Amino acid sequence: MARTDEQLMAATRRGEAEAFGELFARHRALVLAYLVRRCTREDAADLLAETFAAALIAVHDGRAPRGATAAPWLLTIARNKRFDAHRRGRVEDSARRRLALERVEPDYEELEAVGMDVEAALSTLPPADRAALRARVLDEQPYEDIARDMDTAEPAVRQRVSRALRRLRTDLEKQR
Structure with missing residues (x-):
């Protein structure tokens, strides 16, 4: 494990x-x-x-x-x-x-x-998760701005980014 x-x-x-x-x-x-x-x-x-x-x-x-x-x-x-x-x-x-x-x-x-x-x-990420991850990690946007752009709540954006990072890490570990 x-x-x-x-x-x-x-x-x-x-x-x-x-x-x-x-x-x-x-x-x-x-x-x-x-x-x-x-x-x-x-x-x-x-x-x-x-x-x-x-x-x-x-x-x-x-x-x-x-x-x-x-x-x-x-x-x-x-x-x-x-x-x-x-x-x-x-x-x-x-x-x-x-x-x-x-x-x-x-x-x-x-x-x-x-x-x-x-x-x-x-x-491979769902489009909304991918968009949230790119905005937060690659574009360095604050969660508040991402939530406004995605027309959703800030905690939902945080969850999307967290979920996307976990899945990305898992997928990249499988490729090694």
Whole structure:
């Protein structure tokens, strides 16, 4: 039985390195797809590394949220890292410096495959769930605005996004 994100974060805090690896594997495609839509592929690869490095530090420091899924939290970190990088204008240098890595060329075929997997998984979602997820995660719209645009209640939009994220994660895990 697969552990929940909260269980994986607790295990990471206890020193189980493979638990964070599982969390990374579970959410990598979603975070990468979010970043690829907003910056170059090279920058997306660097920001993905920065996002998960920051998440690991937050988990160890006890600053990670407690809850059912880490996806919204990770996407928030990714968004903030992207904003920070934009302000600095030096994404590549910052990521390499922060993670003490040498320059590595990203695997564009893998990035393309991940993007295609995410798009395929998105296409299986019910249209209203897909629209809510795209508006919230990809377009970064507030729930209130999405609810108004969809002519529905804000809790219903939150439920649609949550349901879509769960299904997307399940579909992407099956593809591995």
